[in-house]
Amino acid sequence: MPLAEHLRELRNRLAKATLAIVVASIVAVAFSQELMEFLTSPVPECGSDGPKKGGVCATVVYTDLLSPFTTTVKVVLMAGIVVSCPIWLYQLWAFVAPGLHRNEKKYTYYFAAAAAPLFAAGVYFAYLIMPVSMKVLLSITPSPAENLLSVDKILDFTVRMVLIFGFSFELPLLLIMMNLTGIVTGRRMLGWWRGAVMGIFVFGAVATPSTDPLGMVALSGPIILLYFVAVGFSLLNDRRRRRNDPDAELDDDEASELDLTPAAVGGVETVSAAKALPEQASGEPDTRRSHGYDDIT
Numbered sequence: 001m002p003l004a005e006h007l008r009e010l011r012n013r014l015a016k017a018t019l020a021i022v023v024a025s026i027v028a029v030a031f032s033q034e035l036m037e038f039l040t041s042p043v044p045e046c047g048s049d050g051p052k053k054g055g056v057c058a059t060v061v062y063t064d065l066l067s068p069f070t071t072t073v074k075v076v077l078m079a080g081i082v083v084s085c086p087i088w089l090y091q092l093w094a095f096v097a098p099g100l101h102r103n104e105k106k107y108t109y110y111f112a113a114a115a116a117p118l119f120a121a122g123v124y125f126a127y128l129i130m131p132v133s134m135k136v137l138l139s140i141t142p143s144p145a146e147n148l149l150s151v152d153k154i155l156d157f158t159v160r161m162v163l164i165f166g167f168s169f170e171l172p173l174l175l176i177m178m179n180l181t182g183i184v185t186g187r188r189m190l191g192w193w194r195g196a197v198m199g200i201f202v203f204g205a206v207a208t209p210s211t212d213p214l215g216m217v218a219l220s221g222p223i224i225l226l227y228f229v230a231v232g233f234s235l236l237n238d239r240r241r242r243r244n245d246p247d248a249e250l251d252d253d254e255a256s257e258l259d260l261t262p263a264a265v266g267g268v269e270t271v272s273a274a275k276a277l278p279e280q281a282s283g284e285p286d287t288r289r290s291h292g293y294d295d296i297t
Contacts, residue, residue, distance in 0.1 A: 013095045017088035025080030035075050036151070039158050042130035043149060044138065058138055058147035060154065071151050078159065107180060114173050118226075122169035126161045129218045133161075136214055164207050168223055172230035179234040186234030193231070200224055 001009075028035065046057040062068055093112075097105060141147055178184045189196075204220035 010095060013091040017084075017091045020084040020087035021077075021080045023080075024084040025076045028076040028079035028083065029072075031079075032072050032076055035079055036072070039075065040151065040154055042127070042134055042158070043154060044131065044135055058134075058149045060151055061148050063150045063152070067150070067152060071155060074155060107177065111173065111177060115170055118169040118173055119166040122166035123162050125169075125218070125222065126165035129165075129215060130158065130161055133215045133218075161208075165219060168203075168207070168219060169226065171223060172226035175227070175230040176233055179230075179237055184234075186231055186236075186238045189231045189234055193228070196227055197224055200227065 040060050043060055044057045046059050062071070089112075093108075097108075100108065138147055175184070175189060179186060179189070200223050201216065201220045204216040204223070208215040208219050
């Protein structure tokens with residue numbers, strides 16, 4: 001396909017994906033109140049008696065005149081992107097798939113089938129951790145102060161937590177795909193376990209928006225567990241690969257092992273050869289020989 005056709009197809013795919021997001025966002029407007037309550041539910045809100053001093057609870061507020069409108073737009077747009085993800089993901093796949101080989105498509109199917117549940121598990125885990133993280137952060141508030149939380153800040157915090165947890169749970173899947181394509185072996189990943197554990201904890205400390213130790217441990221613990229699950233899968237896959245092809249894990253410039261065990265040689269078999277010269281084949285005497293050599297030699 002020419003470059004202009006590729007660009008035209010990309011434009012059509014983007015238009016269909018954008019239309020799906022817009023339609024889903026318009027439908028989400030009818031449920032904006034329920035969505036706002038769902039996103040702010042992890043906050044330990046104060047009761048009807050109003051704000052309390054210290055870190056017992058918090059009051060959710062809007063900080064300016066445009067905040068209710070802008071926050072609602074953000075929420076419905078985010079809901080539209082999530083709800084319409086099957087459509088725009090299919091458009092992305094339909095644009096990329098014609099350039100893939102059959103085995104690459106097979107790996108892509110496996111990746112998509114495992115990526116969605118892992119991402120959903122990360123999102124669910126983040127939603128379970130957020131109330132505890134918020135309570136820990138609010139508990140630091142000194143007693144003379146009161147906590148008034150902006151809805152915009154709560155929304156940003158929630159989205160960051162959800163995205164970080166969701167994409168972090170995809171790390172083991174990436175390692176498995178690297179093993180299936182032969183980039184890294186399970187034994188090598190197992191040798192990296194000390195650095196991997198340390199790096200995951202550092203990543204959890206930096207990436208977690210709550211900046212509390214509980215959030216870091218809550219993010220790092222499942223990722224470490226999934227990392228060792230990926231290592232175990234890679235080791236089993238390497239064993240299967242060696243059983244089917246002993247030289248599968250060798251590099252292009254690495255020599256395979258040779259069997260140098262001496263073996264007995266059988267008896268010599270005599271083989272009759274045809275005459276090399278036409279005169280010899282016909283049986284006529286060869287008069288061109290001189291001192292044992294013929295003219296051709």
